[in-house]
Amino acid sequence: MSTLALTVRDSSTMLRRNLLHARRYPSLTLNLLLTPIMLLLLFVYIFGDAMGSGIGGGRTEYIGYIVPGLLLMTIGSTVVGTAVSVSNDMTEGIIARFRTMAIHRGSVLVGHVIGSVLQSVMSVTVVGAVGVAIGFRSSGAGVLEWLAAFGLLVLFATALTWIAVGMGLVSPNAEAASNNATPLILLPLLSSAFVPIHAMPGWFQPIAEYQPFTPAIETLRGLLLGSEIGHNGWLAVAWCVGLSVLGYSWSTSKFNSESK
Amino acid sequence: MSSLAIAANNLHKSYGDKVVLDGVDLTVPEGTIFSLLGPNGAGKTTxxxxxxxxxxPGTGTGAVRIGGHDLATDPQKVRASIGVTGQFSAVDNLITGEENMLxxxxxxxxxxxxxxxxxxxxLARFDLTDAAKKPASTYSGGMKRRLDLAMTLVGNPSIIFLDEPTTGLDPRSRHNMWQIIRELVTDGATVFLTTQYLEEADQLADRIAVLNHGRIAAEGTAGELKRLIPGGHIRLRFTDPIAYRSAGLALRDATGDDDALALQIPSGGSQRELRSVLDRLDSAGIEADELTVHTPDLDDVFFALTGDAHATDARTTNAHATNAHATVPAQAKEAVR
Incomplete structure (x- = not known):
């Protein structure tokens, strides 16, 4: 079997294993879904009027503003679960068994990453459905925009997942993995997800503007609502590719040096 | 084609300052059971x-060939010919036994x-068919170990490493596991077994190497190792003090235990030595009430070779057991990770 065929076959076996875990133990995934949904309802129904007037509209306008941000936050929340399950997995004897087998080395990690990206897509779909149910409508998005939006979400999920896998690998246990990955949920709070950048203090604006979430959020808004994307599109893609490469090389080097 | 399943020259390994393996040579012919025997922390798992x-392997290690493949240059070929069952179960606890196998x-x-x-x-061979649809996390220790070994056998490996396969198992599960290991070799596999149980090595292994402090202290068949150690004797016990005393006169090389009315005659336990003792008793017209032949067992060998005189006492004198154990280096057990 060629190396590529071996890689694909072993990775898909590992993916099946991870999906089996996720299906057998859905509670972690569901718990992680609660955070973005709670925040969505809280900001729309409790703070909605105040937040709406802040962006020069009302609650309805604010629903449009906040949903793209929360969709990306959902990804941040889902990959915390990835960090936890990778960390759990590494404490299992089965990983040592995999290392003594003539299989493609990276397939264990690739299985985790693809499984986690699929989970992210599902979670984003659920949160998106809640958004639509409470009144979110995309204005003027055609097939191309929807495809681009989907592509962006997958790319962003891939980037964050590789980082989360690295975090899971360096964490000695599940609690540590969960703590180490917490910034991935907190980062959206410091982005343009909830309030526009120009409403933040001047000294903080550059940080909020150039962190990975803001360009992705602004690009998604542009695609779904027709707002100005500008340089955010390229910035978002650059962040995704950069984080993916970084996370991938970090994770694989950690995984390969793991044997002590 | 090489007839050696495992040929390792001069294995070295250190973690920081701690030398775990200090020049270990191992050769295992195909189709045999080889046992690496040693106390905790001796370097077996490493x-x-x-x-x-x-x-x-650490620096200084010579050529290592497993199944004819070079460990350093061709690890994937090595992996394709081996199966490993570690000391801690290498099963996926979140899924069922059957799913693990698939x-x-x-x-x-x-x-x-x-x-x-x-x-x-x-699953049928390892008596797991009934439990096949249950999550592995619900299995008992013995079942998990059987599932572990069953998983190792899926790829039909020609060389099987078993790292303390019966540690923590109850006697029945242990005997089951021994039976399974014997069958593996009947089927043509080579087994490399580590254990801290002398009886296990004695029961199973064609050849035994005693590992202590990172070096091979002795190597050979169980019989050869036992012969390294003096201590075999014939013991005669009497109920009649007069018979006891006259036997002591007839057998000059015997040492007596006056309280127990027992005599000990040094002997390797061979038929000729035994007959000579019986002949001498016959010609003196003495009949012993009880005769036992004591040959050194692997325990004697083990304690002699691992150089721990106190430990030998510990086996006979329970009161000293605590002290004796304290002299054994208290090293953390390495785990296969």
């Missing part, structure tokens, strides 16, 4: 980890049908 490609079948690139058949056969 040796298995190196031979099974989990850990890289996972292995997929990773060995069997077709769906082959995979199902192999999984079903092995």
């Amino acid at each position: 040796a298995v980890k190196i031979l099974s490609t989990l850990t890289s 996972l292995m079948a997929d990773l060995h690139h069997l077709t769906k049908r082959e995979g199902r058949r192999t999984a079903a056969n092995l």
Whole structure:
């Protein structure tokens, strides 16, 4: 079997294993879904009027503003679960068994990453459905925009997942993995997800503007609502590719040096 | 084609300042059971980890060939010919026993049908068919160990590493495991077994190497190792003090125990030595009430070789057991990770 065929076959076996875990133990995934949904309802129904007037509209306008941000936050929340399950997995004897087998080395990690990206897509779909149910409508998005939006979400999920896998690998246990990955949920709070950048203090604006979430959020808004994307599109893609490469090389080097 | 399944020269491994393996040579002919015997912390698990490609050998290590493949240059070929069952169970606890087996079948690139058949056969052979649909996390220690070994056998490995396969098992599960290990060799596999149980090595292994402080203290068959150690004797016990005393006169080389009315005559336990003792008793017209032949067992060998005189006392004198154990280096047990 060629190396590529071996890689694909072993990775898909590992993916099946991870999906089996996720299906057998859905509670972690569901718990992680609660955070973005709670925040969505809280900001729309409790703070909605105040937040709406802040962006020069009302609650309805604010629903449009906040949903793209929360969709990306959902990804941040889902990959915390990835960090936890990778960390759990590494404490299992089965990983040592995999290392003594003539299989493609990276397939264990690739299985985790693809499984986690699929989970992210599902979670984003659920949160998106809640958004639509409470009144979110995309204005003027055609097939191309929807495809681009989907592509962006997958790319962003891939980037964050590789980082989360690295975090899971360096964490000695599940609690540590969960703590180490917490910034991935907190980062959206410091982005343009909830309030526009120009409403933040001047000294903080550059940080909020150039962190990975803001360009992705602004690009998604542009695609779904027709707002100005500008340089955010390229910035978002650059962040995704950069984080993916970084996370991938970090994770694989950690995984390969793991044997002590 | 080489007839050696494992040929390792001068294995070295250190973690920081701590030398774990200090020049270990291992050769295991195909189709045999080789046992690496040693106390906790002797380096057994490290040796298995190196031979099974989990850990890289330390500097100074010579050529290592497993199944004819070079460990350093061709680790994937080595992996393709081995199976490993570690000291801590290497099963996926979140999924069922059957799913674990099918996972292995997929990773060995069997077709769906082959995979199902192999999984079903092995589950039946290891008496796990009834538990096949239950999560592995609910299995008992013995069941988990059987599932672990069943998973190792999916790829039909020609060389099987078993790192303390019976540690923590109850006597019945242990005997089951021994039976399974014997069958593996009947089927043509080579088994490399580590254990801290002398009886296990004695029962199973064609050759035994005693590992202590990272070096091979002795190597040979169980019989050869036992012959290294003096201590075999014939013991005669009497109820009649007069018979006891006259036997002591007839057998000059005997040492007596006046309280127990027992005599000990040094002997290797051979038929000729035994007959000479009986002849001398006959010609003196003495009959002993009880005769036992004591040959040194592996315990004697083990304690003599691992150089721990106190430990020998510990076996006979329970009161000293605590002290004796304190002299054994209290090293943390390495785990296969």
